[in-house]
Amino acid sequence: MNILITGATSGIGKQLACDYAKAGHHIVACGRNEQALAELEQRFPDTIAGQQLDISDKDTTIQNLRGYTDIDLVILVAGVCEYLDIDNFDADLFARVFNINVVGTMRCVEALLPNLKAGSKLVIVGSTARLLPFTRAEAYGGSKAAIHYITRSLQVDLEERGIKVLSVSPGFVETPMTEQNDFEMPMQVSVEYASDFIRRGIDKNRLDITFPRTFGWFLKFASLLPQRWQLALSRRFKQAT
Template sequence: MNVLITGATSGIGKQLAMDYAKAGHHVVACGRNKEALQALEQEFPDTIAGQQLDITHADETLQNLRPYTDLDVVILSAGVCEYVDIDHFEADMFARVFNVNVVGTMRCVEALLPNLKAGSKLVIVGSTARLLPFTKAEAYGGSKAAIHYITRSLQVDLAPRGIKVLSVSPGFVETPMTSQNDFEMPMQVTPEFASASIRKGIEKNTLDITFPRTFGWFLKFSSRLPQSWQVALSRRFSK
């Protein structure tokens, strides 16, 4: 298979790139960090090709991604997380987070969509943060709720073309992104676990790849509670 992965220089995306490469698939690994891309190419000279890319740059994204025409799986994992400081509320922070997680991800879709054919899979990484109104997560959770909705609409609009669109909602994964968190992260999993869950979901065409399973079930159940209960629950998490 030919697999293109954004966010492949770190965390979940990097683990996916290495695991697909180890299984003999050809991987285009995308990210801004040139050294990280070179390190991947050196470790997997026959199976990984690096593509330096900032997905917030429109022309760069279009010009660099459009030439990849023969792709079986596209995994859009690039993302950033910033938390709200309620005493210093900053709208620009929302712009930064949405510009990568939502607009940047759509720039990748814009560049690659004409190249996807029947049987291709488009996999978009969101978060279980979309399921509850977590403390300080107005920007991050909001961007992930938006990307989940967009992914579901794409599932509808790309079905007639035979393109499978899969939504990924990870719980806490041990990566550089979560190393900044100073709170407890229940049921945190390793990047290896995350990669295995995502690859299995892709293989089975699971439209909603949520893991770890128990954490996902708990949050999905909680998201159906009355809103006042959800606020009370999230207040407990914020202590």
């Protein structure tokens, strides 16, 4: 397969790129870190081609991605996380997070969608943070809730074109991004686990790839509870941070 992955210079995106390359697939690895891209190309000279990409920049994102016309699988991983300080409320924080996690991701879709053919797969990575109102996660969780809704709508609108759209909702994964967290992260998994779970879900065309399973099941069940109960759970999580 020909596979394009954003956020491929660290974390889940990097592990996916490496694992798919090991399996003999051809990868376009996209990311901001040119040195990390060069290291991937050196490690997998026959299967990985780096593409410098900053999805916060509209013009260069469209220009850099529009030329890829033979892609079987797109995995949009790139994203950021910032937590809100409620005592110093900052609307610009929301703009930064949404500009990457939602608008930037959709810029990639805008650039790549015209060249996707029947049988192609579009995979968009969100987060289980969308399922409950977690403390300080107003911007991050809100952006992931938005991207999940958009992904589900794309499933409807692209079905008649034969393009499969899959949603990925990871829990806590050991990445450079989560290393910055200053709170307990229950059921945290490795990037190797995340990559394996995502790749198996893609192979099986699962519309909703949520992991780890127990954590995902718990949060999905909690999201169905009355709002008062959800708030009570969220308070418990807040007290634990």
